[in-house]
Amino acid sequence: MFVKQLSIFLENRAGRLDDALKILKDNGINIISLSLADTSDFGLLRLLVSDPEKAKQVLKERRFSAQLADILAIRIPHTPGSLSGVLGSVTAAGINIEYMYTLSVGGGDANLALKTSDQERTAEIFKEQGIHTYSQEEFS
Amino acid sequence: MIWNESKECMPREDIIALQGARLKKQVDRVYHNVEYYRKKMQEVGLEPGDIQSIEDVEKLPFTTNEDLAKAYPLGLLAVPRSEIVRIHATSGTTGKPKIGAYTRRDIDIWSEGVARCLAMSGVTRDDIVIVSYGYGLFTGGLGAHYGAEKIGAMVIPVSTGNTTKLINMLIDFGATAIACTPSYLLHIAETLEKENLMDKVKLKCCICGAEPWTEEMRTQIEKRLNIKAFDIYGLTEMMGPGVASDCEYHAGLHVWEDHFLPEIIDPATGKHVPEGESGELVMTTLTKEGLPLIRYRTRDLTSLKYEKCECGRTMARIQRFKGRTDDMLITKGVNVFPTQVEAALLTIDGTTPHYMMIVDRVDNQDTLEVQLEVEERFFSDEIRGLEELAGKVRGALKTAIGLNAKVKLVEPDTLEHSQGKSKHVIDKRKLYE
Numbered sequence: 001m002f003v004k005q006l007s008i009f010l011e012n013r014a015g016r017l018d019d020a021l022k023i024l025k026d027n028g029i030n031i032i033s034l035s036l037a038d039t040s041d042f043g044l045l046r047l048l049v050s051d052p053e054k055a056k057q058v059l060k061e062r063r064f065s066a067q068l069a070d071i072l073a074i075r076i077p078h079t080p081g082s083l084s085g086v087l088g089s090v091t092a093a094g095i096n097i098e099y100m101y102t103l104s105v106g107g108g109d110a111n112l113a114l115k116t117s118d119q120e121r122t123a124e125i126f127k128e129q130g131i132h133t134y135s136q137e138e139f140s
Numbered sequence: 141m142i143w144n145e146s147k148e149c150m151p152r153e154d155i156i157a158l159q160g161a162r163l164k165k166q167v168d169r170v171y172h173n174v175e176y177y178r179k180k181m182q183e184v185g186l187e188p189g190d191i192q193s194i195e196d197v198e199k200l201p202f203t204t205n206e207d208l209a210k211a212y213p214l215g216l217l218a219v220p221r222s223e224i225v226r227i228h229a230t231s232g233t234t235g236k237p238k239i240g241a242y243t244r245r246d247i248d249i250w251s252e253g254v255a256r257c258l259a260m261s262g263v264t265r266d267d268i269v270i271v272s273y274g275y276g277l278f279t280g281g282l283g284a285h286y287g288a289e290k291i292g293a294m295v296i297p298v299s300t301g302n303t304t305k306l307i308n309m310l311i312d313f314g315a316t317a318i319a320c321t322p323s324y325l326l327h328i329a330e331t332l333e334k335e336n337l338m339d340k341v342k343l344k345c346c347i348c349g350a351e352p353w354t355e356e357m358r359t360q361i362e363k364r365l366n367i368k369a370f371d372i373y374g375l376t377e378m379m380g381p382g383v384a385s386d387c388e389y390h391a392g393l394h395v396w397e398d399h400f401l402p403e404i405i406d407p408a409t410g411k412h413v414p415e416g417e418s419g420e421l422v423m424t425t426l427t428k429e430g431l432p433l434i435r436y437r438t439r440d441l442t443s444l445k446y447e448k449c450e451c452g453r454t455m456a457r458i459q460r461f462k463g464r465t466d467d468m469l470i471t472k473g474v475n476v477f478p479t480q481v482e483a484a485l486l487t488i489d490g491t492t493p494h495y496m497m498i499v500d501r502v503d504n505q506d507t508l509e510v511q512l513e514v515e516e517r518f519f520s521d522e523i524r525g526l527e528e529l530a531g532k533v534r535g536a537l538k539t540a541i542g543l544n545a546k547v548k549l550v551e552p553d554t555l556e557h558s559q560g561k562s563k564h565v566i567d568k569r570k571l572y573e
Contacts (some may be wrong), residue, residue, distance in 0.1 A: 007519070007520065007521035008516045009549070010547075010551070010553060011550050011551045011554065016551070039523060039526075039527070040512075041548055041549060042526065042549050044521065044522075044523055044526070046521065051514070055282060060516075063551070063552045063553040064520050064551065065515065065516060065518075065551060065552055066516075066519075067516065067519045067520075069520055069521045070453050071353075075471045098524075099522060099523075100521055115521070115522075129197070
C-alpha cells in the first residue's frame with residue numbers, strides 16, 4: 001500500500017547534491033524518482049529508489065542525514081481534472097496534504113507521490129475510488 | 141576635566157598608603173562579618189592582622205565565579221540585609237546571575253566613580269546626557285544615570301529598545317553626550333545618516349562600554365558623528381560601569397585605585413607577574429560595604445601601567461584587553477558562555493547536539509549564529525518539521541541568553557568535533573588583536 005521514500009538533508013553548499021547521488025550510483029542504487037525542496041539554508045531531497053534500506057545505510061555510513069518514510073504513490077489518468085478530483089475527495093475527508101510531487105514512472109498516465117496527515121485513511125479513499133496505489137515491489 | 145583631583149592625581153606613595161589602610165580595614169570587616177571569607181582565610185591560616193599593607197595582598201585567597209555561585213544570592217553580604225538599598229544582577233551565566241548588592245554609601249561611591257569617568261569624557265553640569273544602556277537589573281542604565289546626575293548634568297533616561305524615540309530626544313533636547321554600547325551608537329549613526337538628520341545633532345562626546353570594541357570602531361564613531369569617543373569599563377561584581385575609563389589620550393583605562401585594588405596574575409600559577417606584563421586582572425573592592433569582593437578573578441587578560449598619564453592622573457591604567465581566560469564571549473553587550481547555549485540545546489530533546497556558535501560583526505552590529513548538526517533524531521522529511529526544529533532552538537536560546545540568534549541547520553560531521561572538550565565558538569570579530 002505504501003512505498004518507502006528516502007529523504008536526505010542537504011546543506012545549501014556546492015556539490016552536496018552530487019555527493020549524495022554519487023554514493024547511490026557507487027552502490028548500484030537506481031533512482032526511480034526525485035524531488036528537491038529547498039529553503040534559503042538547506043534542501044530536502046526526496047527519492048524513490050530501487051533499494052531504500054540499502055540506500056539509507058550507505059548514506060548514513062557517509063554521514064548524511066537520511067531517513068525513510070512511508071508515502072503513497074498513485075497512478076491517475078492523464079486527463080484534465082483527474083488530479084483535482086482525486087485531491088478533492090482527500091480534502092473533503094478533512095485530510096491535509098503535507099507534500100506532493102510527480103513521479104517519473106509509468107507510461108501515458110500521471111503518477112504522483114504524496115504524504116498526507118492521515119495516510120491510512122487516504123489509502124482507503126484511493127482504494128474506494130479505484131485509484132492504483134503502487135507497492136514497493138513495483139519499484140524494486 | 142578632572143572631577144576629583146585630590147584622588148585622581150594622588151602621588152603613587154599616597155595611593156599605596158591609602159590602599160593599604162583600606163585593604164586592612166576591608167579584610168578585617170569581611171573576616172568578622174562574612175563566614176564564607178572567614179573560612180577561606182582560616183583554611184590558609186590567615187588572620188586579619190596578617191594583612192597590613194598592599195604588599196600582603198598576595199597572601200589572600202582568590203574569589204572566583206564558583207565562589208559567587210555558591211554564595212548566591214546574598215551569601216557574601218558583609219552588612220545586615222536592611223542596609224542594602226539596591227540589587228543589580230548580570231544576565232545570568234550558567235544559571236546563576238552575579239549579584240550586586242549596594243548600601244547607600246556603595247551607591248554614592250559608584251556614582252562618584254561614574255562621575256569621574258564622565259568628567260574625563262568632558263561632561264559637565266551644562267551637558268544634556270542621554271543614557272541608552274538598559275535600565276533594570278543590568279548595571280549600565282542606572283549606573284550611568286546616577287553618575288551623570290552627580291555631576292549635575294541633565295539626564296534623559298531613554299534606556300534601550302526604541303531608536304526612533306532616542307533620535308527624537310537626541311534632536312529635540314539637543315543632547316550633548318550619550319552613554320550606550322559602541323555597536324548601538326553606530327546603529328544610531330547609520331539611522332541619522334539615512335534620515336539626513338546628522339546636522340541636527342549637537343553631540344560632543346559618547347561614553348561607550350559594556351562590550352569590547354576596536355580602535356576602528358572608535359575612529360568610525362568619532363568620524364561619522366563628529367564627536368569624541370570614550371571607553372568606560374566596569375563589571376557588576378565590582379559595582380557596574382565606572383570602575384575605569386580612558387581619558388583624551390586614550391592610553392589605557394584609568395582605574396579608581398582608591399576604591400579598587402587591581403593586580404595582574406599569571407592565571408596558571410596565581411602569582412603576580414612582573415610589572416607591565418600581561419596576565420589575568422584580579423580586583424579587590426577597597427571600600428564596598430554591601431558585597432565586598434576580595435581578589436576577584438575577572439578572567440580578563442590585560443596588563444597595568446602605573447606611570448603618571450599625560451592627562452595628569454596618576455591612577456593605574458588597564459591596558460588593551462587581550463582576551464579571556466575562560467570561554468565567555470560578549471555579543472550585543474550580553475555575556476554568553478557556550479555552556480549556556482549547550483544547556484539551551486539540551487532542552488530540545490535531552491541530549492547535547494553538535495553545535496557551533498559563530499560570532500561576527502556585520503556593519504558594526506554583533507551577530508550570533510548557532511549552527512546545529514541535523515542528526516537522525518532531529519530529522520524530518522518535511523520542510524516544516526525542520527523549520528520547527530530551528531524555531532525551537534531559536535526560542536530556547538532566546539530564553540537562555542536573551543538574544544535572537546540565527547539558527548542554521550547543517551549536515552552531520554560538518555562542524556569541528558575535537559576530542560573531549562570541543563571547541564564551540566568561532567569569534568570572527570578579531571577584538572583582541
